Amino acid sequence: MRSAKPLEMLYEATETTLELINGAIPKHEMKVLRIFLQCMEVNLRTKLEQIAEGKPIIGHHFAFPAELFSCFDAVPVCIEAIPYLFSALFTLGSEKYYDIANGFGHPYHSCSSQKGMIGMALQENFIDFDVIAIPSAPCDNTIAGYQFFSEYKQIPTIVADMPYYHNSRGYEYYGIELTNMVSNLSKYLNQKPDYEKLRRSIDYSNHAIEYLAEINNLRRAIPCPIESIFNPIGSAVQNFFSGQQEKERFYKEVLEVAKERVRGKEGAAIEEKIRSFWPYMSLFFDITFAEWLDRKVGMPAVSDIFNYFFFDPIKNLKTLEPKEMINGLAYQSMEYPMVRQSESFAHVFFDDAVNLAHQFSADCAIFTAHIGCKQSTSVIQLMREVLKEEVGIPMLTIELDIGDKRMTSLETIQKKVLEFTQTLL
Amino acid sequence: MIRTDFMNFSATLTNPHLINWIAEKNKVIGYYCSSIPEEIIHAAGILPYRIRGTGNDNYILADSILSQFNCSFIKSTLNLMMGGKYDFLSGLVLANTCDHVRRIYDIFEQKINKNTKTPINLFFLSLPHVFNERGWNWVRQEIRAFQGELEKKFKIQIDEEKIIEANEVYKKNQKLMERIKEFRILDKPKLSGVDFLKINVANGSVRKEYANDQLLNLVEYYEHDFTPSNKNVRARLMILGSSIDNPGFVEIIEHHGAIVVADLLCTSERWGLVEKLWKNEKIDKTDPYFPIIQRIYADCFCPRMMNGHSLRMDLVNQKIKHDRIDGIIVQRLEFCDLHGGENMLVQHEIEEELNIPVLSIDREYLLGDTGRLRTRVEAFLERLERQ
Numbered sequence: 098m099r100s101a102k103p104l105e106m107l108y109e110a111t112e113t114t115l116e117l118i119n120g121a122i123p124k125h126e127m128k129v130l131r132i133f134l135q136c137m138e139v140n141l142r143t144k145l146e147q148i149a150e151g152k153p154i155i156g157h158h159f160a161f162p163a164e165l166f167s168c169f170d171a172v173p174v175c176i177e178a179i180p181y182l183f184s185a186l187f188t189l190g191s192e193k194y195y196d197i198a199n200g201f202g203h204p205y206h207s208c209s210s211q212k213g214m215i216g217m218a219l220q221e222n223f224i225d226f227d228v229i230a231i232p233s234a235p236c237d238n239t240i241a242g243y244q245f246f247s248e249y250k251q252i253p254t255i256v257a258d259m260p261y262y263h264n265s266r267g268y269e270y271y272g273i274e275l276t277n278m279v280s281n282l283s284k285y286l287n288q289k290p291d292y293e294k295l296r297r298s299i300d301y302s303n304h305a306i307e308y309l310a311e312i313n314n315l316r317r318a319i320p321c322p323i324e325s326i327f328n329p330i331g332s333a334v335q336n337f338f339s340g341q342q343e344k345e346r347f348y349k350e351v352l353e354v355a356k357e358r359v360r361g362k363e364g365a366a367i368e369e370k371i372r373s374f375w376p377y378m379s380l381f382f383d384i385t386f387a388e389w390l391d392r393k394v395g396m397p398a399v400s401d402i403f404n405y406f407f408f409d410p411i412k413n414l415k416t417l418e419p420k421e422m423i424n425g426l427a428y429q430s431m432e433y434p435m436v437r438q439s440e441s442f443a444h445v446f447f448d449d450a451v452n453l454a455h456q457f458s459a460d461c462a463i464f465t466a467h468i469g470c471k472q473s474t475s476v477i478q479l480m481r482e483v484l485k486e487e488v489g490i491p492m493l494t495i496e497l498d499i500g501d502k503r504m505t506s507l508e509t510i511q512k513k514v515l516e517f518t519q520t521l522l
Numbered sequence: 523m524i525r526t527d528f529m530n531f532s533a534t535l536t537n538p539h540l541i542n543w544i545a546e547k548n549k550v551i552g553y554y555c556s557s558i559p560e561e562i563i564h565a566a567g568i569l570p571y572r573i574r575g576t577g578n579d580n581y582i583l584a585d586s587i588l589s590q591f592n593c594s595f596i597k598s599t600l601n602l603m604m605g606g607k608y609d610f611l612s613g614l615v616l617a618n619t620c621d622h623v624r625r626i627y628d629i630f631e632q633k634i635n636k637n638t639k640t641p642i643n644l645f646f647l648s649l650p651h652v653f654n655e656r657g658w659n660w661v662r663q664e665i666r667a668f669q670g671e672l673e674k675k676f677k678i679q680i681d682e683e684k685i686i687e688a689n690e691v692y693k694k695n696q697k698l699m700e701r702i703k704e705f706r707i708l709d710k711p712k713l714s715g716v717d718f719l720k721i722n723v724a725n726g727s728v729r730k731e732y733a734n735d736q737l738l739n740l741v742e743y744y745e746h747d748f749t750p751s752n753k754n755v756r757a758r759l760m761i762l763g764s765s766i767d768n769p770g771f772v773e774i775i776e777h778h779g780a781i782v783v784a785d786l787l788c789t790s791e792r793w794g795l796v797e798k799l800w801k802n803e804k805i806d807k808t809d810p811y812f813p814i815i816q817r818i819y820a821d822c823f824c825p826r827m828m829n830g831h832s833l834r835m836d837l838v839n840q841k842i843k844h845d846r847i848d849g850i851i852v853q854r855l856e857f858c859d860l861h862g863g864e865n866m867l868v869q870h871e872i873e874e875e876l877n878i879p880v881l882s883i884d885r886e887y888l889l890g891d892t893g894r895l896r897t898r899v900e901a902f903l904e905r906l907e908r909q
Binding site: 201203206236237238241245247248249256258260267274444466471472475477478482 | 586587588589590591592593618620621622624625627628629631632633646648649650651652654656657660825826828829831832854856857858859860861862863864865866867869870882884
């Protein structure tokens with residue numbers, strides 16, 4: 098029997114959390130979290146059943162278009178999502194695995210998303226990946242971290258090399274890389290790609306893109322109708338459900354919640370005092386933080402770069418040739434949240450932040466300087482200046498590890514946020 | 523000039539050759555990594571200068587932009603640039619070689635150039651992270667585009683002949699460095715690790731024709747005039763990891779009687795002295811860009827090449843045997859994720875599979891913790907002697 102222990106643990110945690118929320122919290126509250134956990138339960142159950150049936154497991158990077166895996170009868174698992182889901186759903190988080198990785202020589206300052214998986218892989222009962230598929234982007238941690246899996250764990254790893262230029266030359270190059278990836282996967286899995294299944298998967302994603310665009314339109318309302326927890330959860334949805342039906346379902350159901358709340362002029366925060374824009378990541382190690390922002394501070398996180406698609410659905414899907422579908426995914430995945438801002442020139446990052454801060458009527462920005470992301474921490478000061486000059490809003494920077502509560506504790510983060518609010522109100 | 527004076531060019535950012543070069547109204551272009559096509563800059567009649575942090579002693583200016591999680595080497599270089607110490611540059615070439623380096627381009631484009639009357643010419647190359655034929659062709663296009671940008675910005679013409687000439691100069695330089703390296707691995711080495719690094723650093727700060735004359739002098743000096751000391755060498759060491767341009771770090775390692783006889787660093791022996799890492803027989807070897815792509819891409823020892831780890835380990839293994847290595851120092855600059863991941867693997871593979879002792883060091887670019895470092899090296903040497 099092949100191991101998928103971390104997925105089993107997540108499934109149990111999802112069930113328990115959902116049970117707890119359903120039993121203890123009124124039905125009209127924490128709707129986004131509830132929808133997520135319901136989707137997660139289905140998604141994990143399906144994955145575990147498929148693994149038990151003997152289907153191959155494809156490990157993939159969050160910045161990879163997982164729609165491609167639907168060409169095969171296989172189970173996709175987003176590697177980066179697992180440690181952060183552990184962080185969010187388990188009291189003890191992923192810290193144990195970070196320590197194991199550190200003990201093996203993995204640097205403390207490298208990204209906890211890969212570090213957590215390295216720690217898990219050094220233990221028994223890891224996930225028995227048949228193959229790993231990744232891009233060469235968007236950061237050094239991706240490049241260095243995955244060499245552990247390919248070299249030390251000897252898991253066949255296929256890399257699609259993503260160019261730094263996000264232009265027609267770059268998109269074309271990456272499209273060919275993804276086409277080669279499909280043929281390589283086909284060899285590893287000994288399966289012929291089924292492009293009709295790919296079409297269906299892109300269709301789910303297309304709907305998800307449309308729903309998220311609608312959700313974001315509604316999030317512009319004052320008060321913001323969607324709770325702040327949508328940001329960390331949305332990141333998990335995009336990565337863990339990528340290319341799967343649950344992604345479409347999640348956004349569809351959240352959209353209904355948003356519509357209903359806008360109709361009732363109901364906000365996520367008890368009293369919306371400050372609209373905060375998060376130019377970078379959310380906090381994963383404690384999901385109560387988002388609730389604290391809404392309920393205690395009155396400062397909903399109205400937008401972040403992870404929950405905004407900077408591209409349109411793939412058009413004319415029904416008539417597209419496989420190559421055209423793959424090229425469409427190549428373009429989209431080079432414009433994925435974080436990839437677009439991290440794996441290219443910084444002006445894209447600044448322009449997106451300015452655009453979103455304007456669109457969502459932000460009063461301030463909060464930048465999570467995640468210790469793993471050197472490419473973004475290099476330009477924090479420039480971001481601060483750009484937001485001040487072009488939007489006229491101040492920016493708070495919090496140095497932390499988004500998946501490890503020991504670097505900067507929840508209490509310290511809350512204190513910083515409260516001090517910042519004093520300067521705003 | 524005394525023959526060994528060339529080494530002292532490593533002690534300061536400028537040197538007599540560079541000063542004369544600029545005085546004669548010639549241009550200098552700075553570059554960060556060994557993956558930059560220096561030969562094209564050379565062919566343009568410009569001096570390619572490898573950026574370093576020499577002489578920096580604080581991060582006050584750089585800290586106004588970069589964060590506490592950034593590499594101290596990059597901070598040092600930015601600090602020097604913001605303090606005007608690199609004002610002799612007419613251009614700066616960067617690539618996506620690591621997350622810290624590539625953001626220097628953005629910092630100049632978005633901030634420094636906007637706030638100065640004399641903005642620096644910026645150039646950028648997108649380099650692949652995988653060895654394959656498509657990557658080779660992409661690099662060729664990038665070099666051609668870079669050449670075009672140079673021609674446009676400096677209103678010059680770089681014809682094929684000049685590139686072939688530059689390749690010849692660089693080939694000669696490589697041969698001379700290989701010859702000098704031989705003095706390092708003798709039973710009684712004539713060249714310390716410190717001096718070898720100094721030569722490499724100096725070599726990156728002058729025009730290569732000038733460097734070749736100096737290297738030839740050094741070859742003659744070590745061949746005929748230099749007598750090595752009779753002192754016993756406690757251990758023959760190899761250094762791996764992040765780039766080093768500060769001989770002071772190697773001095774600490776050699777302080778207790780060990781000698782660094784080999785390294786695989788992008789600022790030192792990696793430069794053209796290794797067997798080619800990635801080979802592809804289909805590539806057109808008559809192309810004038812062939813040797814350049816070979817050097818900056820196929821011969822890239824940096825862990826940013828995602829499918830290159832086993833090739834890199836083969837090379838390490840080969841050098842351990844060839845240079846008769848007793849122990850290895852695997853070091854990296856704090857916050858370097860690329861070498862962080864690589865060093866973790868290398869340490870396990872060397873110790874567990876090759877049974878060679880390894881000392882792993884994390885360091886800051888500014889050498890502030892030398893006492894602790896000396897103690898660790900001394901303990902490592904004692905460990906080697908007990909074996």
